[in-house]
Every structure is written in C-alpha cells, then in structure tokens.
Amino acid sequence: MVRKILTKSSVVGLNAYTSDARYLGKVVDFGVDLQNPSNVTLIIEGKDKRYVVPVSYIKAVGDIIILAENTPLEELSESKPSVSASTQPTTTATTTSPTAVSTPSYPVTRRPVQQPSTQPVIPRCPTCGAALIYYPQYGRWYCPKCRKYTEVPPAVLNRVPRCPTCGNYLSYIEQYGRWYCYKCGKYVNV
Ligand SMILES: [Zn+2]
Ligand SMILES: [Zn+2]
Structure with a gap:
C-alpha cells in the first residue's frame, strides 16, 4: 500500500529494503533535488554509506519501506570531507542536505546584513515645517x-x-x- 501523501514523520526511522529483501538502511531524512524540486528523495543511511532514493521508487510503506526493483541507488557523498567543503556547511549537512553528488551548491554569496539605514532625521516644526x-x-x-x-x-x-x-x-x-x-x-x- 503506497500512500498518496508521504509525510516525513511517517517514513523517517523506517528500515528500507530492496525488492529482493536486502536490507539497505534506515531512512534518516528527506531531500529535495534542487535541480528538480519535484524530485523528493529519501536519504537512507546504510552501514557505511548513505543512499539517495527518489520517493517515486517506493513500492510499499508500512512498518518497513520496500523499494522498487529498478531503484537507482545513488550514494550520497556528504559525510566525507568533500572537495567543496568550503561552500558546504558541514554541521547541518546531515539534516538539510539536498540530494546528490552533482548538486550545484547554490550561491552562498550572502550580502552582509545591512542595518536599516540610520539616516539622521531633521526634527521639524509641526506648524511650519522649518528645521527646529x-x-x-x-x-x-x-x-x-x-x-x-x-x-x-x-x-x-x-x-x-x-x-x-x-x-x-x-x-x-x-x-x-x-x-x-x-x-x-x-x-x-x-
Ligand atoms: Zn514653525
Ligand atoms: Zn556639542
């Protein structure tokens, strides 16, 4: 039974198996492919790797998750200190990381926070408008x-x-x- 709407809480924590009953790992998170936002993926944590699996390949959800036969098992290579480490916030990577290896890191050129301008205000006369x-x-x-x-x-x-x-x-x-x-x-x- 595949639910029409999958909530994060209904699948996170479930064990995921391949169609031939091979244990893959535990679902730890959801991800969204930034290049294709409608492609929501499961993040499955296996023994020594993490997999990214599009939710469309979920065959069944119950107490466990069973994936379809032809499920592509893309590995998520975020836990290793990657080459582009400088652009990736490593501390939050596990929970918010989008999907995959080739995901372009979206621009992190953040503007320095500008204070709302503290332009000096000229106090004026409420009657005639002259500067006081x-x-x-x-x-x-x-x-x-x-x-x-x-x-x-x-x-x-x-x-x-x-x-x-x-x-x-x-x-x-x-x-x-x-x-x-x-x-x-x-x-x-x-
Ligand atoms: Zn005045
Ligand atoms: Zn003075």
Whole structure:
C-alpha cells in the first residue's frame, strides 16, 4: 500500500529494503533535488554509506519501506570531507542536505546584513515645517520661524544625530545644510 501523501514523520526511522529483501538502511531524512524540486528523495543511511532514493521508487510503506526493483541507488557523498567543503556547511549537512553528488551548491554569496539605514532625521516644526533648533541649556526645541518652543516626537528624537563632543542633540541649519551644536558652538559632520 503506497500512500498518496508521504509525510516525513511517517517514513523517517523506517528500515528500507530492496525488492529482493536486502536490507539497505534506515531512512534518516528527506531531500529535495534542487535541480528538480519535484524530485523528493529519501536519504537512507546504510552501514557505511548513505543512499539517495527518489520517493517515486517506493513500492510499499508500512512498518518497513520496500523499494522498487529498478531503484537507482545513488550514494550520497556528504559525510566525507568533500572537495567543496568550503561552500558546504558541514554541521547541518546531515539534516538539510539536498540530494546528490552533482548538486550545484547554490550561491552562498550572502550580502552582509545591512542595518536599516540610520539616516539622521531633521526634527521639524509641526506648524511650519522649518528645521527646529535645539537649545541644550533649556533642553528644548525651538522653531525660529514660529518663534516658539515645540515638542519632538520620540521616534524622531531617536534619530536626531548628537554631538560627539557633548552628546547634546544637534540642530540642522538649513541654509548651510549642516548640523550644528549650540552647546559647543560648532558644526558637526554627520
Ligand atoms: Zn514653525
Ligand atoms: Zn556639542
């Protein structure tokens, strides 16, 4: 009885036999052929080798697995330190290894993880949109156009650059396009 849908848990751990009742090994995992993803394979661990067998060659599944007569027994050569060891994560190979010898290692050129850009944010006046000035001595933000103090939301505040010297918030001077520290009285490159 061949089940229509084979779950990993229903076959992993079962002993696999050839059609002439020769013990092959124990099913340890499933694999997917990257070149042909519909080709799902069993990984069968024998005494000293591992086999890759396409699931389509399963003749019967019960307490054991019986393979069809013409089952190709491809050996999985992953346990040996292979030539391309540098591209294969050896520690996880046993559980996630795809199929076979000739599988092209998919590109491992992983980009360095980029931090979400921490672009400095210019705190602006909610009324007129002008860049606000931070006065360290008052600890407040001032709109030079509206001539009044205003609040800056914390989300914006988190991304306002600070002076490397005194640690106070910098103020963006729009006409120069630069950040200025009113405490230190100097421009700061951000
Ligand atoms: Zn304003
Ligand atoms: Zn400063």
